[in-house]
Amino acid sequence: QVHLMESGGGVVQPGTSLRLSCAASGLDFSGYAMHWVRQAPGRGLEWVSFISYDGNTKHYADFVEGRFTVSRDNSKNTLYLQMNSLRAEDTAVYFCARDGWTAVTKYYFDFWGQGTLVTVSS
């Protein structure tokens, strides 16, 4: 049974940092790319970041502007999102998701965690 569990959220002041973690179980973590997606209060889903199965390829949404870094430790089955220079507009629930990519269907996010809330406020 696939399980993804995010942690590390909290209330922080603007300009500070936070590191989110996503612990995976029940899946071949090292064999899949992963994503971070967020949902601000009352808003829709917004893709944040992608990391390939081996960590060698990373992509970010434009709004990240060099502030976030995605990484993974396949030996620990854990995905990370280091978020620096946080802004009020980064306030959201952050989800990790597995990418079920195939050559025929391309990318789709087939398993998701429950999310962790990040609140940026002074």
Added chain:
Amino acid sequence: DIQMTQSPSSLTASLGDRVTITCRASQSISSYLNWYQKKPGKGPKLLIYAASILQSGVPSRFSGSGSGTDFTLTISSLQPEDFASYYCQQSHSVPPFTFGGGTKVEIK
């Protein structure tokens, strides 16, 4: 970047109703379109991928169709557990992995 536009943004329906949600891409995305269900306090759930492939475990009342720029998610007979928000997402030209703005399905 490809923009994804969903309509309507919200709808009200009764149990047993047939519900249709549309998603339009700003340019052709072939069949690389996914649909997700999102309930408050829970992570999103994949319903349909590659426009029409039903994810394992998803009830058959959900179906997807379309290609190019216009896509549809249909719920053939609305059940109590289907009241939620629904999002489309394109995976043709990435990054970014763009989501539509969402459609909230509420009880009439």
